[in-house]
Amino acid sequence: MITVKNLSKIYGKKENTFTALNDVSFKIPEGATVAIVGKSGSGKSTLMHIMSGLDSPTRGTVEIDGNILSELKGKRMDRFRATSMSFIFQSFFVEPNQTSFQNVTLPLEIARVGRRARKSKALAALEAVGLSDKVDSKAANLSGGQKQRLAIARAIVNKPKLIFADEPTGNLDSSTGDKIIQLLFGLNKATGSTLIIVTHDHELAARCQIRINLKDGVISSMGGIKTVVPVAKKPVTKASPRKYI
């Protein structure tokens, strides 16, 4: 359960202030798929940064499973991030010189997972995204869609409760992007983790259970949880996401 309460973020001082977020409040139940939608400059990235604890709000609080982020400092914040959340980015941010396996184990290393557990978790995550045959391939040799799948494997490998995806399909063609979305939703169903997608793509947003539309730092509209979410009829890849539990 994520509770965002009266969140405001103001950049600059005195005359030159810019309000990126203005009194934003909402709740997200566990396991939900959420789209934060808005044009560039609407405050959606700022909201994601604050919700993930990378940035601090000017006013208001973010509460994740009883932890108020602004109260977690230094080491405890790092530890919380290492065990509870992960990220997927538009530009993938996979290390081209490292193998798929090495890319995927990064969050496990950070979370101090033992070496043996690391291997089985990493292989399972790669299998879940259909990259079992690319374990030892360098990330540089993967296609764009494969890179994003690798990034997803990295995001799910430590079974975080919360996954932030920042324009996950932004750098992909529509059919590859579609597969990635189906994969993300499938994994969300299978693992029960909360998926928060930041996007300006309304089509993608429409497939999420909750839509938070931001305009000029304020929530302009919010779609409810009752919205029907299309679920992939067939498994996206040969390896069923369901295996990954």
Next chain:
Amino acid sequence: MYISDIIRRSGRSIRSAKIRTLLTAMAIAVGTFALSLTLAASNGAQEFVDQIISENFDPSELIVAADESIVGNADTSKPQEYDPSFGASASGAGAVIQVRRLTDEDINKIRDLESVESVREGIQLNIQYITREGQKKLVGTVAGFSPSQNPEALAGNLLRPPASQSILLPEGYLEPLGFTNPEDAVGQKVAIAVRKPVNTATLDPALIADIQADPSRLSQLSESNIVIEEFTIAAIFKKPTTSQPGTELYMYVNNDDARRLLNITTEGTAEFGKFLTVNAKIKNGENADTLKAAQADISELGYYSLSVEETQAFLNQAIGILQAVVATFGAIAVIASIFGIINTMYISVLQRTREIGLMKALGMRKLDIGRLFRLEAALIGLIGGLLGTGLSLIAGFVANPIIRNAIDYDGDLLRFEPLQVGALVIILIVVSILAGWLPSRKAAKLDPIEALRTE
């Protein structure tokens, strides 16, 4: 993150930038190479000096002089007042100094000391020539044989001291004196010629008049002053590789013979019976405290003494200065390479901004990110250190046989001590870590939002 994981990630990062790493490491390697060779050369030189000292000097002996300038430092910045009793003056490094010498009276005073076992004048004299029947006349130096000298006999017997009227010849004189092998020479007679000084006081006035009339007679006169003594070759010895430089062709007789020959060459001159130094053997002089006490006794008599240890220290000081110069250049090279490391590390941080941002977003601690880059710097230092010391080992491996041949020394002049080499590499690693400090701090402080911003 576990340290082992950080090390692996640092190693991976270095492998992904091989040329950059290698070039940076080369800069360190150059300094390390110089430092490692300096250390090796100083070890070798130290050992060489020690060996020279131990094979040529008796540690229970003191070198005693009447003048401080022989055993210590004399003030040569101002001219000294003339003193006829000093005998003669010597020129030391451009400045003329009067040197007070030891007379037989002085020597007896030293000999009478309770702590002194025996006194030996350290005699070396240039003879006119050495020859034997039907052979060339050869110039040379005859010296009193010191009991602590240890040359290897090729033939004959190295008595200590040599018997009266017998002589020990270095192998270098064999062929010029017409011998084909050392065994043939032993037992043969050689003639040693020394020249009496011309003493005008006792010269016949008529002869003086003759010489004035015909200057060419002067050479006849000096020729007529030559005294020839016959010596039997007692032994032929191999040139010791650790002999003091310049003494390779010294011939040795016992001290009494040497003294007699010296007296012939100095009789009637101011040099007669005067010695710059004598060697005093101290009772139980192997004991450092006894030696110190004896030095105090000698200094009480107004003489100056120098122990073998002090001589060694003096020589080592000279080596030390040389080392310091080379080591300074090596250290400067290392310091210069520090900037290379800092630069390389900043580039590395810059190139990996995204990765750092991602790692921070995923909850990697500042401390661990700092470590990641400090370790990368340490690895560069390690590579540079290993490269430099490795090259210096190869250089030593190549140079040692060449040096050995050149100076005919059976040891290694470049001696690598594993402990020193190890310490050097560790120091370089520490220096590299310090150099990586600022860049690693930049990495640790990186704002993940900035780092992860897409365009």
